[in-house]
Amino acid sequence: MPQHHYFHPGDNLEGLRRLDRLRITVDLLYIDPPFATNNDFLIDTDRANSVSASGKVAYSDKTRGAAYLDELRLRLRAIHNVMSPTGSVYVHIDVKMEHHVRLLMDDVFGARNFRNSITRIKCNPKNFNRYSYGNIKDTILFYSVSPARITWHPQKEPMSEAEIERLHPLIDSDGRRYTTTPLHAPGVTVDGPTGQAWRGMSPPPGRHWRYPPQKLDELDAQGMIAWSATGNPRKIRYARESGSEEAPSKLPQDVWLYKDPQRAVYPTQKNDKMLERIILTSSNHGDTVLDCYAGSGSALLQAHKLGRRFIGMDNSQPAQQVIQRRLQNHKINCAPLPHPSPAFLTSING
């Protein structure tokens, strides 16, 4: 873990190679590189639209085709070299480039380390007609460095009232919402107790009881089994635990609704809450988060807010100015990425 937050105001390939020489490892990477859109992204004094009508160039996104993929491949390889074995990698990309970049990711990080292709809903529905459907999504490719070991703290989300009602359509005599689920599961248990008859009932063909007979008796005694008119038992699942006021929650899925900020300080600035989810899910307190296409620095600010170390890089002067201003506003100290002198290496590695 580095001692400080670091920022490298230059080409990230140079910065990544320096990280490698410094032997600093990264626990979580989030990047949102240019998407080969053939646009210049402009910035005004304190305001940026994705492609603003006026202002200076914040960054140019005009490298395309094989040259674009070659440049990205080099950087993904350099990223791979600095990732910790339990690390996670999130690459944000648009729908036109996602399949090309996914092949690069398979090549560099390994197809077996692919975890998700997350659909991110980025904006409101668009009301134009270009002989195609409105594009309101982009993609975040999520890979791990190793197939098994991974930092993983999924952030549950509260269910809406409509979801609670849809998923728990029944109401008991105390007014509590619930649903029922089968008491048996696929697969035959030949010798174990879950394959035996319970109260004279065998599990249906090809299935076994989810619980041994004694546990089924206990559930029934606790009123947690609903019996149909034809004598079919099902497990009761309440929306809320008995006596709990807490809203039921659900595990996050691979479609995320995180629209980009309306008043961005930098073109293509990403949603803070989306970055917060990624950081909380895929890193621990004190871990090192890298964004080497930092833009507005939003990922760096979120990492700091959540008690992680950050390493940022960006070669655009306007980006560097925005990041510096935002770090100053939040009183966040950040050192330039050091050169790997022998004295420095001893100071960090002992």
Ligand SMILES: C[S@@+](CC[C@H](N)C(=O)[O-])C[C@H]1O[C@@H](n2cnc3c(N)ncnc32)[C@H](O)[C@@H]1O
């Ligand atoms: C899409 S923007 C990132 C926006 C950022 N995710 C945010 O939320 O503000 C891409 C950024 O990558 C930077 N960039 C592009 N190529 C780079 C390179 N080779 N080295 C460092 N930064 C680079 C650009 O200057 C630009 O700021």
